[in-house]
Amino acid sequence: MCRHTAWLGTSQTLASLLHDPPHGLLRQAWEPRRMLHGRINADGFGAGWYAPEIRTEPARYRRAVPIWADASFASLAGVISSGCVLAAVRNATVGMPVEETATAPYTDGRHLLSHNGRVDLTVPLGLLRGSRGAPVPDSRCDSALLAAVVWQRLAAGAHLADAVAEVVVAAGGRDGAARLNLLVTDGSQIVATTWGETLSYRVSGGENTGVGIGADMEVGTEIGAGVEVASEPSDDGDGWIDLDDHQLLVADTRNVIVSNLT
Ligand code: GLN
Secondary structure, eight states: OOEEEEEEEEEEEHHHHHTSSTTSHHHHHHOOSSOSSOSOOOSOEEEEEOOTTTOSSOEEEEESSOGGGOHHHHHHHTTOEEEEEEEEEOOOOTTSOOSGGGSSOEESSSOEEEEEEEOOTHHHHHHSOOSTTOOOOSSSSHHHHHHHHHHHHHHTTOOHHHHHHHHHHHHHHHOTTOEEEEEEEOSSEEEEEESSSOOEEEEESSEEEEEEETTTTEEEEEOSSEEEEESSOSSSOTTOEEOOSSEEEEEESSEEEEEEOO
16 A cells, blocks of 8 residues: 645645654655555655646656655755645555556546545446546556546546546445555645545644534534645644544645544
8 A cells, every 4th residue: 555645725845744754655665654455665656736926737856766755855945935745655456566657646638536445447447437538548547547536527527526436436446455545636625535444634823623413424624724635644733633444534725624534
């Protein structure tokens, strides 16, 4: 399994998000604390971020080497700042290619997506509607195929959270052994799922209202400086909230909503 993380809020350097926290993504590459499947994430890493004043398409940096082996990235990360970042370290699923194009984040030119998990390759192939005009996956990695299914739903006009939830529930229904923690952003909101792996979030500079709303157990959280959504907490500080399995998180710069997927 992989570990992934996303930040939405005030502008921060990539290093302050990924390298500096004591249990941030860099540390999680070699010593994850909550990963349920696998022990180390050494098959590649990637970061994507938005620079809306320059262009709408997010920038990406992906390599098929361990994050700790790329000192040049660590150097760049100290001076690249963004208000929306999504990054992942990879432990390739058995049988999947180890190559840059199989490494998250994937993009359709507007969104960034990471998949922590596995799914039978026939499932996303079956969910791609029609072959003509279907998005062409970057790689034959299961995660790249899942990303293509999400891109197709979005291109057909679905809202981000609806597209992600629909694809996860459909894929989970077709493969009972699938693990489907997706993390997706469009630069102004973060959408994440839990389906077989861990996920936590923390709001900085805001207040957790802790309101249980109705039977679907939504939790509303007001955001101040920003929100971090991560496979596991990047430090032992206060404020981290763990999701249950089979949940959907939708965060923007105003609040975080967590609901049940099924
Ligand atoms: N199945 C994906 C891959 O091979 C994700 C793996 C993971 O979550 N470790 O990259």
